[in-house]
Amino acid sequence: MSSPKLKSSATSSQPEKIIVRRKKKATVRSVYSEAEREEMFRRFSVQRPEPKGELEHSNPFTLVVAVALSAQATDAGVNKATRALFKVADTPQKMLDLGEEKVRDYIKTIGLYRNKAKNVIALSRMLVDVFGGVVPQTRDELVMLPGVGRKTANVVLSMAFGQATMAVDTHIFRIANRIKLAPGKTPDEVEERLMKVVPKHYLYHAHHWLILHGRYTCKARRAECEHCVIADLCRSPEKSCDIPAPLVELPPQVIGEAVE
Ligand code: SF4
Numbered sequence: 001m002s003s004p005k006l007k008s009s010a011t012s013s014q015p016e017k018i019i020v021r022r023k024k025k026a027t028v029r030s031v032y033s034e035a036e037r038e039e040m041f042r043r044f045s046v047q048r049p050e051p052k053g054e055l056e057h058s059n060p061f062t063l064v065v066a067v068a069l070s071a072q073a074t075d076a077g078v079n080k081a082t083r084a085l086f087k088v089a090d091t092p093q094k095m096l097d098l099g100e101e102k103v104r105d106y107i108k109t110i111g112l113y114r115n116k117a118k119n120v121i122a123l124s125r126m127l128v129d130v131f132g133g134v135v136p137q138t139r140d141e142l143v144m145l146p147g148v149g150r151k152t153a154n155v156v157l158s159m160a161f162g163q164a165t166m167a168v169d170t171h172i173f174r175i176a177n178r179i180k181l182a183p184g185k186t187p188d189e190v191e192e193r194l195m196k197v198v199p200k201h202y203l204y205h206a207h208h209w210l211i212l213h214g215r216y217t218c219k220a221r222r223a224e225c226e227h228c229v230i231a232d233l234c235r236s237p238e239k240s241c242d243i244p245a246p247l248v249e250l251p252p253q254v255i256g257e258a259v260e
Contacts, residue, residue: 030197031180031235040181041202043229044209047250051208053159055079060135060160061127062086065095065120067155068147073110081107092124092133119147137161151187154207164203166194171214172207178218179236 030037054075057063062082070078085106089095095103104117123145127133135156136142142153154167166172168187172194176182182193198206217224225231225241232244 029193030182032197032233034199036233037181037197038199040230040233041199041206041209043244043247044213045202045205046247047229048205048209048212049249051205051212053155053208053211056082056086057159058086058090060156061092062090063160064123064135064142064145064148064152064156067152068119068123069107069110069116071116072112077110081109092127095120095124096128116147122146123148135160150191154191158204158207162204164206166191166198166203166207168194168207169211170220171218172210174220175210175214175218178223178238179234 032040055063055066055070056079057066065086066078066082069082085103089098089103100117100121103120104113107113107117107120110116126145127135130144131141137157139150139153139157142148142156143150148156151167151169154165157163158165158167168176168191173187173190176184176190176194182190182197184190184193194206194210195203202209213228214220217228223236223238223240225234225239226243227245228234228239228241229245229247231239231241
C-alpha cells in the first residue's frame with residue numbers, strides 16, 4: 001500500500017524540513033518536590049485553618065486605605081490610627097469631606113504620614129470621580145489609584161474580592177528566598193514563582209500563611225526553627241533545628257504581638 005501523499009511546498013530535490021516545536025515546559029524553580037510542597041502547605045493549613053489579614057477594615061474602601069497606609073509600618077500601628085479615622089470616614093466621599101489636613105492628624109503616628117495623607121485624599125477623589133465611589137475589582141484598575149501598587153492591589157483582590165493572589169511583602173520575600181521555596185531577586189519574580197509552586201488548592205490562603213509564618217516563626221532577625229512545623233522539610237542553610245514542632249491548630253491570632 002502506498003503511503004498517503006503529504007501536502008508540501010518542498011520540491012522533490014529538497015528534503016522537507018520538519019520543524020517540531022516542543023511546548024516549553026514552565027520551569028518551576030523550587031528545591032522542593034511537589035509532594036514536599038503539598039505537605040508544607042497541608043501543615044500550614046492545620047495550624048491556621050482560616051488565616052486572616054491583620055489590618056482592620058469594614059469594607060473594600062477602608063481595606064484599600066489601610067493597606068496603602070501599611071507600607072513601612074506595622075499592622076498594629078496602622079490599626080491604632082485607622083480605628084478613629086474609619087469611624088468618621090469609611091467611604092471615599094466622607095474621606096474627601098474630611099480633607100487632607102484632618103486625615104494627616106489621624107494618621108500622624110504612622111511613618112511617611114504626610115505623603116500617605118495626600119495619597120488617601122487623591123485615591124478617594126479618583127474613586128469618586130472615575131469609579132463612582134466603588135472600589136474596582138481588577139488589578140489594572142486598582143493600580144491606577146494613587147499610592148496603590150501591585151502588592152496593595154493583590155491584598156485587596158484577595159481579602160475584599162476572594163481572588164487567589166500572592167501579595168509579596170517583606171516576610172514572603174524573605175521566606176521564599178531563605179528556604180528556597182520560590183527564590184527571586186524582586187517581589188514580582190517571587191510572586192510569579194510562588195503562583196506556580198504553591199499547590200493550587202492552597203493558593204487562596206497561601207499568602208496569609210506565609211506572612212504569619214514569617215511574622216511569628218521564620219522571623220527576620222532569628223528564625224525560630226524550634227517552633228517551626230516544617231523544620232524537617234526546610235532546606236534553608238540558616239535552619240537550626242530538624243525536628244518539626246507539634247502540628248496543632250494555633251489559638252486565634254493576637255494582633256500586635258509579633259516581633260518584626
Ligand atoms: S526551619 Fe527555620 S528557617 Fe526553615 S522555615 Fe522553619 S523557621 Fe524558617
